[in-house]
Amino acid sequence: MKKIFDVLILGAGASGLMCAATLRQNSSLRIGVIEGNATAGKKLEISGGGKCNITNITVTPEHFAAEPTFVSDVLERFGKEDLLNFLHVNAITLELRKGRYYFCRHSAKEITALLLRDAQGVDFYYGHQIESAAYESGYYRVTTDQGLFSTRHLVIATGGASYRQIGASDIGLRLAEGFQMRYTPFMPALVGxxxxxxxxxxxxxxxxxxxxxxxxxxxxxxxxxxxxxxxxxxxxxxxxxxxxxxxxxxxxxxxxxxxxxxxxxxxxxxxxxxxxxxxxxxxxxxxxxxxxxxxxxxxxxxxxxxxxxxxxxxxxxxFGFSKAEVSRGGISLDELDAATLMSRRHPKLYCIGEVVDVTGELGGYNFQWAFSSAVVCARHIDAMSSVSYKKSKH
Ligand SMILES: Cc1cc2nc3c(=O)[nH]c(=O)nc-3n(C[C@H](O)[C@H](O)[C@H](O)COP(=O)(O)OP(=O)(O)OC[C@H]3O[C@@H](n4cnc5c(N)ncnc54)[C@H](O)[C@@H]3O)c2cc1C
Structure with missing residues (x-):
């Protein structure tokens, strides 16, 4: 039987989890997350030797290989201070290393646990391999190896192709191709x-x-x-x-x-x-x-x-994808609106995190991007949904 959602998020990594958690805090939408692994946030949990370098003392567009105006438009809406504040309010203790890198003092697992807690009420489908997606009569239909899903808003948060050993894939680019969106093929980056x-x-x-x-x-x-x-x-x-x-x-x-x-x-x-x-x-x-x-x-x-x-x-x-911390390339920024991360050509289709053609230098920039893009996207979906809810009440 097909499962029907208001918002379906593809991938329970850093960006997908943050998107689900932010949406859940602000709205009562029916939200689903599809993930190939048996658990959420695998990359997040192994990063930085298990302590995850989450952001940096200086976060500017110059630290990213990407169009700077796009990056700054996103960071202005949810930047380093917003992320630090979110973690502080939720009692996640960080430590500053070498005077610039923010790491979790205890464990990156605290971040996954926090986001999963905030996402309570969201339906998680683990062990589901995403295969394809298409748009039909007002709904995005997603096919997985375990069945079909249907949604009004679709968020692609499937990350890059590095570290296939923990579930990474280039499915995000294949989905983009299906929607005729332009992209740059993934290449290993942050690699020896x-x-x-x-x-x-x-x-x-x-x-x-x-x-x-x-x-x-x-x-x-x-x-x-x-x-x-x-x-x-x-x-x-x-x-x-x-x-x-x-x-x-x-x-x-x-x-x-x-x-x-x-x-x-x-x-x-x-x-x-x-x-x-x-x-x-x-x-x-x-x-x-x-x-x-x-x-x-x-x-x-x-x-x-x-x-x-x-x-x-x-x-x-x-040294190749199996050793690369990230993948350079991804879905073209020309396809997306920086204020919402929504596709310019496909309403209610969003791309966030590493699947987008924004790659940060070493130093916490990639998690900052994953979280910033996720929050900007979630706030927009939330705002759009409350407008249509109010309209339907009149
Ligand atoms: C070893 C390592 C260390 C790192 N350390 C840092 C660091 O300290 N600081 C930093 O800023 N960045 C670091 N990074 C980079 C950072 O982990 C990523 O940039 C970030 O996780 C991207 O978030 P995302 O949500 O876009 O993708 P991900 O976190 O990769 O999440 C994508 C999710 O989609 C799922 N998925 C993919 N394909 C499919 C499919 N076909 N079907 C179902 N599910 C699928 C994956 O299983 C995954 O859970 C590190 C990366 C690695 C590999």
């Missing part, structure tokens, strides 16, 4: 980068991390990077991967100091600079410089050493 043969020296440094500044296109990112047996990773590289398609990236391994300050020393190069000795030895060998006392470097050797602050190379690729 693999290396070409010329940079294999970095693999020998597996386990070492250092503070760097990375330039990719016209973006500059400053954070830690990590050498791994597969290539390079760590926060700076993950954020850089969001902007890297192909071509060169440039790494400054000494972002906070002038190189010449260290070069009058009698110490060996490998110990004079504020970088690990293992790194310096591998780097010097790679650029063909002898590890000698700094004050004995020739002018041309000093010049070669300058590449320590601008080491440019083209990565081979990335």
């Amino acid at each position: 980068l693999s290396l070409q043969k010329e940079q294999f020296w970095m693999k020998t440094l597996s386990g070492i991390s250092c503070a760097v500044r990375i330039r990719v296109g016209n973006k500059t990112l400053e954070e830690e990077m990590l050498f791994t047996h597969r290539g390079i990773s760590g926060p700076a590289v993950l954020s850089a991967s969001l902007y890297w398609k192909k071509g060169e990236i440039c790494i400054n391994f000494l972002p906070h100091d002038a190189l010449h300050v260290f070069l009058d020393s009698k110490k060996l190069l490998s110990t004079a600079l504020p970088l690990s000795k293992r790194f310096m030895k591998a780097f010097l060998e790679h650029i063909g410089l002898e590890d000698k006392p700094c004050n004995r470097l020739s002018v041309s050797e000093r010049s070669i050493l300058k590449c320590l602050q601008s080491y440019c190379f083209a990565p081979a690729g990335n």
Whole structure:
């Protein structure tokens, strides 16, 4: 038998849960949520080592790979302060790490529990794989492997394609295709980068991390990077991967100091600079410089050493969807209204969260986007429904 709703939300991840919870708090609509996993919020619960980096001390459109006006229109309606306030009012304690990243002090599970509590009365259908959707006579019809659903408002909150091991899929893009909506195919992002043969020296440094500044296109990112047996990773590289398609990236391994300050020393190069000795030895060998006392470097050797602050190379690729924290790409912003997240061409069809072509840098931006877009969408559905309710009473 077909199940009929006022609002049907596809996906019980961060955005779908927030949408259901916000709607439930404000309205008495009949709401359903369809989820492929056996439980809600799987990605949310494993993120940030189980403590979920939920937002950042600075949230501006510049931290997102997306059209800035669209992002700011959404964030203005429900931004960082609104999210922090919502969590505070609901007694979720956060901690600030490195002076900028907000993490849950106890567990990300607290967020799922809070949203599920606020969504009490919503019908959850777990273990249902969404297959297709279509519009017919005033209703959206959704087909799952367990049966049919019908709804007046349909919210696509099925996320990106990263981490298929916990239920992710590209169903959101296939649904968009069915509605003739434009989209950019998903690509792995916030992911480690693999290396070409010329940079294999970095693999020998597996386990070492250092503070760097990375330039990719016209973006500059400053954070830690990590050498791994597969290539390079760590926060700076993950954020850089969001902007890297192909071509060169440039790494400054000494972002906070002038190189010449260290070069009058009698110490060996490998110990004079504020970088690990293992790194310096591998780097010097790679650029063909002898590890000698700094004050004995020739002018041309000093010049070669300058590449320590601008080491440019083209990565081979990335570690793929199974390691990527997010998927770049998604449903085109041209298809959506920023004030409501509703489709411009299909009334009462909404897209929220990672399925939309908005991807944040590392640092809590993707959850902020998931929650902001969800609340904006939910408020609009609520407002539209109360208008039609009032109309029907007269
Ligand atoms: C390991 C990891 C760590 C991360 N850490 C952070 C972090 O610390 N901070 C941050 O901001 N972001 C982080 N992210 C990114 C963040 O998790 C996502 O951007 C966010 O969850 C997106 O929310 P969403 O609701 O759009 O999608 P999701 O949370 O992915 O929810 C989508 C839901 O749709 C369901 N679904 C998909 N396809 C189907 C189908 N065919 N049928 C039925 N159900 C389906 C999925 O099972 C899922 O529950 C991390 C991601 C990963 C993988």
